[in-house]
Amino acid sequence: MMQPAPPTGVAPPLQQQTQQPQYPHPHPQQPYMMMPPQAQPGAAVQAPPQMWAPQPPAQHHLLHQAQAQAQPTSADEVRTLWIGDLQYWMDETYLYSCFAHTGEQVTMVKVIRNKQTGQSEGYGFLEFANRATAERVLQAYNGSIMPNGGQNFRLNWATFSSGERRSDDSPDYTIFVGDLAPDVTDYMLQETFRARYPTVKGAKVVIDRVTSRTKGYGFVRFGDEGEQLRAMTEMNGVLCSTRPMRIGPATNKNTTGGQQPKGM
DNA sequence: GATGAGCGT
Numbered sequence: 001m002m003q004p005a006p007p008t009g010v011a012p013p014l015q016q017q018t019q020q021p022q023y024p025h026p027h028p029q030q031p032y033m034m035m036p037p038q039a040q041p042g043a044a045v046q047a048p049p050q051m052w053a054p055q056p057p058a059q060h061h062l063l064h065q066a067q068a069q070a071q072p073t074s075a076d077e078v079r080t081l082w083i084g085d086l087q088y089w090m091d092e093t094y095l096y097s098c099f100a101h102t103g104e105q106v107t108m109v110k111v112i113r114n115k116q117t118g119q120s121e122g123y124g125f126l127e128f129a130n131r132a133t134a135e136r137v138l139q140a141y142n143g144s145i146m147p148n149g150g151q152n153f154r155l156n157w158a159t160f161s162s163g164e165r166r167s168d169d170s171p172d173y174t175i176f177v178g179d180l181a182p183d184v185t186d187y188m189l190q191e192t193f194r195a196r197y198p199t200v201k202g203a204k205v206v207i208d209r210v211t212s213r214t215k216g217y218g219f220v221r222f223g224d225e226g227e228q229l230r231a232m233t234e235m236n237g238v239l240c241s242t243r244p245m246r247i248g249p250a251t252n253k254n255t256t257g258g259q260q261p262k263g264m
Numbered sequence: 265g266a267t268g269a270g271c272g273t
Contacts, residue, residue: 084270112272123270159271178266206268217266251267 078157079107079134084123085154085207086111095124098147104137105129122209125158143186151212152186172201173228174250178217180205181241189218192240197231199223219250 083095095109108127111120128134134157142155177189190203205218222228236247 080271082271086270110272112270121270121272123272125272154270156269156271174268176267180266204268206266209270215266215268217268219268246266248267 077131079129079131080125080127080158081134081138082123082156082158083126083154084156085151085209085212086120086122086124087148087151087209087212088120088122090120092124094147095126099126099137102137104133126155151207170223173222173225174219175222175228175232176217176248176250177203177220177240177245178248179243179246180214180216180218181243182214182216184214184218184241186218189220189240192238192245193220193222193231193235196234197222197224197227199227 091111092109095111096106099106105128106126107129109124111124113120126134126137128137138155138157141153143152145151146153180189184205186203186205189205190200193203194200199222201221201223203218203220206215207213208215220231222231232247232249235245237244239245
């Protein structure tokens with residue numbers, strides 16, 4: 001019941017294989033000083049399969065699927081995902097290796113870098129064989145743990161490539177949640193609210209890109225304004241993990257949520 | 265304690 005069954009068929013918690021690489025453990029103390037062996041800038045964009053790649057979803061026939069669905073795809077098909085919250089050492093090779101033996105066909109990865117410093121901007125793009133593949137990956141891996149164990153995949157549809165917007169057209173009603181304990185994850189936050197508010201669409205704990213640790217606050221999105229408003233009062237002070245939450249209004253960039261523009 | 269989110273040749 002209370003068991004963390006991911007919302008949209010998200011990959012189950014990583015059952016780490018036998019041994020793991022020289023990656024930091026779930027709570028890396030050092031930011032990005034660790035340079036994984038495979039993460040050589042300029043290395044061929046082709047990583048050998050790694051044992052620590054994430055587990056595929058509940059399906060183990062992905063290889064066959066990938067082949068079966070390797071249809072040429074309409075050229076305008078959206079099959080690129082945006083990926084964020086990357087640490088600085090997470091380069092193309094690393095990203096490839098994340099999916100190398102998942103059975104999903106990654107046709108292109110790119111990490112966006114600062115032109116001057118060459119440093120990663122913390123996001124990139126993943127292109128897949130077709131839309132179905134991209135969608136599967138999005139569903140399965142978004143929010144699941146990344147191979148280094150320190151953070152979760154942050155995936156979304158890339159927006160530029162084609163007009164089709166992925167987002168449902170329903171508005172979001174978002175609240176700010178502060179005072180979060182260090183161990184609170186997106187999922188934990190989401191479920192804390194979803195237990196009482198069925199329209200909860202998602203939650204996000206804000207991660208510091210440098211330390212890859214939580215900043216102690218986050219956001220919860222509702223599909224219904226009434227629930228948003230109720231949660232603002234009802235959930236204030238309610239325990240999430242070990243700490244009472246502090247709820248506030250969210251300054252929403254996406255003003256669809258009935259949020260007043262800043263200054264009002 | 266605090267207001268995310270970043271979309272490329």
